[in-house]
Amino acid sequence: MDITSKIAILGSGNIGMSLAKGLVKANYTDAASITLTRRNLQHMTEQTAKGFQVSDQNYRAVFGASIVIIAVLPQQLNNLLEEIAGAIDPEKHLVISVVSGVSCQDVREKLGNNVQVVRAMPNTAIAIGQSMTCIATDNATPENLDEVTAMFETVGSVVTINEDLMTSATALCACGIAFFLRAIRAASQGGVEIGFHADEALKMAVQTAKGAADLLLLNHSHPEPEIDKVTSPKGCTIAGLNEMEHHGFSSSLIKGIKLSATKAGGLYKTNE
Numbered sequence: 001m002d003i004t005s006k007i008a009i010l011g012s013g014n015i016g017m018s019l020a021k022g023l024v025k026a027n028y029t030d031a032a033s034i035t036l037t038r039r040n041l042q043h044m045t046e047q048t049a050k051g052f053q054v055s056d057q058n059y060r061a062v063f064g065a066s067i068v069i070i071a072v073l074p075q076q077l078n079n080l081l082e083e084i085a086g087a088i089d090p091e092k093h094l095v096i097s098v099v100s101g102v103s104c105q106d107v108r109e110k111l112g113n114n115v116q117v118v119r120a121m122p123n124t125a126i127a128i129g130q131s132m133t134c135i136a137t138d139n140a141t142p143e144n145l146d147e148v149t150a151m152f153e154t155v156g157s158v159v160t161i162n163e164d165l166m167t168s169a170t171a172l173c174a175c176g177i178a179f180f181l182r183a184i185r186a187a188s189q190g191g192v193e194i195g196f197h198a199d200e201a202l203k204m205a206v207q208t209a210k211g212a213a214d215l216l217l218l219n220h221s222h223p224e225p226e227i228d229k230v231t232s233p234k235g236c237t238i239a240g241l242n243e244m245e246h247h248g249f250s251s252s253l254i255k256g257i258k259l260s261a262t263k264a265g266g267l268y269k270t271n272e
């Protein structure tokens with residue numbers, strides 16, 4: 001595999017499309033080198049206009065590609081794998097699956113034991129080059145793993161993890177986008193209660209959240225020392241923060257992440 005490889009993204013919904021847009025935006029490849037498949041092509045006019053190849057024929061898309069990215073829902077996976085199994089050539093294809101709760105071995109059981117499979121867990125910020133993507137494999141060559149890392153690094157940060165931790169990565173990073181977005185919405189709603197119009201409250205909450213994340217990223221620091229800098233003695237920050245903790249702020253995030261991880265682990269098996 002190399003960066004001139006043709007890519008087939010099978011299942012062009014939220015994450016498949018975000019990935020395609022992100023790869024083109026980052027100049028990893030051009031739109032014409034990516035084939036996007038979907039069962040109903042009526043929804044794909046915008047993608048065609050942007051120069052992507054679009055198709056409702058997974059088998060053909062696989063045939064013309066060397067990198068095959070599977071991005072359907074867990075409950076849609078078995079039908080797709082049955083459809084493409086005959087087109088997969090272990091010598092030619094590298095399969096990347098972003099499907100939650102599905103192991104590399106699960107994919108190989110349907111596609112053949114010699115097929116190299118890498119599991120990747122990006123998040124929707126991949127569309128703007130800001131994904132946190134976790135990757136794992138149990139049989140891909142180091143060279144192919146390096147190429148997958150390089151590919152996802154063009155659209156955000158990458159951490160290679162043990163496959164056992166993939167469902168945890170799903171909860172913390174992929175679902176995590178929604179958790180932080182909800183936190184921002186809640187902050188902006190608080191802002192409206194204390195006097196701001198909704199649009200300005202949202203702008204203030206978003207920039208404040210971005211500033212908090214960048215403090216950690218750029219200073220390589222831990223949240224608590226940064227929090228200590230905000231909480232003046234007898235001040236208003238510690239009063240608000242402790243009130244939130246009395247209502248379970250940290251606890252609810254931790255419990256939600258644990259539940260999401262448990263749920264992610266069962267998404268495929270409960271649908272088989």
Ligand SMILES: NC(=O)C1=CN([C@@H]2O[C@H](COP(=O)(O)OP(=O)(O)OC[C@H]3O[C@@H](n4cnc5c(N)ncnc54)[C@H](O)[C@@H]3O)[C@@H](O)[C@H]2O)C=CC1
Pocket residue numbers: 010011012013014015016037038039040058071072073074076079080098099100121122123124174
């Ligand atoms: N949405 C997210 O933030 C993330 C999702 N994932 C995983 O990515 C996968 C896709 O998730 P979403 O994009 O959110 O779902 P989605 O429902 O938006 O997209 C799935 C797409 O696959 C298409 N599809 C279904 N069967 C097909 C077939 N046989 N051939 C071609 N296309 C087919 C559907 O029409 C749909 O457009 C899931 O397994 C999910 O767990 C992983 C990381 C993040």
Ligand SMILES: O=C(O)[C@@H]1CCC=N1
Pocket residue numbers: 100170174175
């Ligand atoms: O909610 C879900 O099941 C998918 C997996 C990670 C993000 N969205």
